[in-house]
Amino acid sequence: MNGLISEEIYDVYLQALLTGERGQCVKLVNGLLERKISLYDLYVHLFQRAMYQVGALWEFNQISVAVEHLATAITEGLLTLVYPLIFAAEHNGKKAVISCVASEYHQLGGKMAADFFELNGWDSYFLGANTPPEELLKLLQDKKPDLLGLSLSIYFNMDSLHRVLEQVRGSFPELPVLVGGQAFRWGGSDIAEKYPAVTYLPTLIDLEAFIRKG
Amino acid sequence: MERLDIGEDLTRYLFQDAAILFLILDPAGRIIDANNYTRRLTGDDLIGKALPDVILDFTGTVNLPGLLQKNDKLQLLNVRTRSGLPQTFYFHFIESGENILAFGEINSLEIETLRKNLLSANNELSNLSRELQKTNAELVKLNELKNQFLGMAAHDLRNPIGVILTYSDFLLEEAGDVLKEEHAQFLAIIRKSSEFMLSLLNDLLDVAKIESGRLDLDLEPADLVALIRNNVTLNQSLADKKSIRIIFRNDMPLPTILMDRTKIEQVLNNLISNAIKFSPLGTTVEVNILKSANHLTVSVRDDGQGIPESERKKLFQPFSRTSVKSTGGEKSTGLGLAIVRKIVMGHGGKIGVDSEVGRGSTFYFTLPLTPSNHE
Missing domain, CATH: 3.40.50.280 (Cobalamin-binding domain)
Structure with missing residues (x-):
């Protein structure tokens, strides 16, 4: 378990991602954001971990390329939920x-x-x-x-x-x-x-x- | 060379396993058989249906004799799937004895191109959305800076203007009789201009405060009818100058509701004084209050010139000006309605206007009933 993302939450998220249930994914991520999850945890322990697994499932022919693209498109959409927080950070000029x-x-x-x-x-x-x-x-x-x-x-x-x-x-x-x-x-x-x-x-x-x- | 007899195996393969559409049609184009793949895609009830019930070209029809004539060329056709979404296949129609065989396949090379294009389009869209969010965040920051500046500037300008106002007042009152008439007029202009400037600064401060999210509402139960009566009385002298009659009638007992009394007074004052400002001499301004299931609605109607539809939308935005002129030369800051709108929205209410050019306007706002007031 990493912070707020329990194995159970991760599994629910991955299933929703693989079955194309965008609404379910949005709900889950919004829930985590409301509980003030760190964006680092969200990116590394949810988005990255799930997409690595999606990639592996595709490589081993367990899912079709269409499912992989759908999961990618959903994840790209989820990033926009986080953007208002990301772009509000203080800038250092680099x-x-x-x-x-x-x-x-x-x-x-x-x-x-x-x-x-x-x-x-x-x-x-x-x-x-x-x-x-x-x-x-x-x-x-x-x-x-x-x-x-x-x-x-x-x-x-x-x-x-x-x-x-x-x-x-x-x-x-x-x-x-x-x-x-x-x-x-x-x-x-x-x-x-x-x-x-x-x-x-x-x-x-x-x-x-x-x-x-x- | 003798051909191998693979007919039975091929037929079994076509019907059971092949991932292509395979249909057998009678001469009239009615479906008499179809393989598993077709049934899975379209549903089991396709036997007996006419071809156009299942397969259509891009114009929404299908011309079987025409398709048979082009049997050397693949035809791109849409299949109605059981999910309701059409799917596109390349079809080949062959006459076999009396019947017609139809084969539908996917062109994987073309699909690959489509897939890549779709992926690129999706990528591009999501990058644009990222850019948009980034620009949006920058705009929010800039807006905050603007509000800080506005607040600071307005605050620091208020003191010197207050001094000008007080001293011109003092001179007009105390030295009125020793001043030349012309000089007294100049002083009156100075006083009037600084009064307007002060009201403009106060509005700017309000806007800055509200926009930076500092609309602090001090909610307590209050009697809206009493507030309206009070405000009508306060505006009466303004109305008298233009021989305008303000009518407010209410016989219904209405519950008290939660509101910030001072802020709602500001809303009422703005709407009623605006109505007077834009009404011709000798007309009537009518104030009404109505109770519905969830809220109270206050409306202020005037017999003014009315506001053209194209200008109504921007009416509630800061610094918006309309083509409508006040009837007594009164000035306005262009901020009042924007402030009023924010106050009403802060209370969970709505604000709007109905207007007809040449007939007048009705501004209205709603305030929610507190839960115990609901019927």
């Missing part, structure tokens, strides 16, 4: 750009990372799924962020990540870059050794620790 790479359609992890920056007082600019490198470079030029985060969910897109890292390093050699996402479960976590100023963070928990360290 800026982060978070993006998914080209041909990566899974954006939930990246978006949750962007929200973590907001929660910790950063201004985060989130570029959604399937972002072409040119668009990313243009935004980096415009916003001049203190940090870039790149999210990768599908291992097959590792090449795209390397390509975009090369381009970023070419134009912004000093910019600190964070990489992370579910794709790294299958390998490639040595990516940080191949490029300067790149850090690999396996989970949202590591990301939180990284941001807090300053």
Whole structure:
């Protein structure tokens, strides 16, 4: 059990998520928010844990891709319940750009990372799924962020990540870059050794620790 | 080459297991048999139905002879499913002896493209919603800053204006007889302008207070009828100047209700003085009170010019001005109705206006009966 999220609550939530009962999920999350759950717990111990499980069920052919997309769409909708709290945080003037790479359609992890920056007082600019490198470079030029985060969910897109890292390093050699996402479960976590100023963070928990360290 | 005889196995597969739609139609297009997959999708009662009861093209009809002529091309058609949502399949129609065979399949390549497009659209929508929430949070912060500024500015301006008002009052009263007539007129203008400025500042302070969520209501049981009578009397001298008659009749005994007496007085004063302000000379302003199951409704009717429909919506917003002019040159701050609306809403009531250009307007507000007053 993690704070307010008991195993029972988690199971009810997961079932509702898998059967597409959006209303039930909204009710449950609103209930937790009313009981003043920390947003960190909500993201890590409910949203992330459930979506990891949904991803695993899909990989093992226990659920269809349609169910996986439905669960993702519901979770994306649930994030908007939290936004009024996240965006009300005091700002510290630091800026982060978070993006998914080209041909990566899974954006939930990246978006949750962007929200973590907001929660910790950063201004985060989130570029959604399937972002072409040119668009990313243009935004980096415009916003001049203190940090870039790149999210990768599908291992097959590792090449795209390397390509975009090369381009970023070419134009912004000093910019600190964070990489992370579910794709790294299958390998490639040595990516940080191949490029300067790149850090690999396996989970949202590591990301939180990284941001807090300053 | 001799063909293998797989007819029976193929038929069994088509009817029992295949994940495609398979239907057999009679020459008139009536369904005489269908496989398990079709039955699961559409419901078991499809035997005997006509084709258009189950399968339709995008215009909502189906032309079987036409479909048979194009038997070399796949046709995109909609199937009525048991869930009520139509599902799209690629159909192939073949004449087999007297009967017609219909096969419906999904084009997985196309579905994949659709899926990706749908996913992108959903992603884009959810990112826009994130941006919107972010901008919204920034606007809320900016609005708070604006209210703080408004409150501070209004507060700090009130003192010097109070001084101007007091001294011009003093001079008019004490030195009236030694001043030249022209100078006395100038002083009167100074006094009138500073009076208006003070009322504007007071309204601004009210708005700042209310908008920052500090509408503190001091609720206690009070007699609304007595409050109205009191307010009618207070406004009588204003009405007399324009020979306007204020009528308030109430014979019904009404219960006391919970309210902030001072704030509701402010509401009544605003609506009644507004009615006088916008009424032509010699007309009537009528105040009424009605009791219904859950609330009391107070209405104030005037014989003024009426408010065009396009302007009624913005009437209750701060600094909104309408094309309607006061009949005696009275000024208004443009904040009164916005404040009144917030006060009424703070009490759990509603406020509104009915109006007809050339016939006059009726402003009304409701206040909820306290639970013990309910019938």
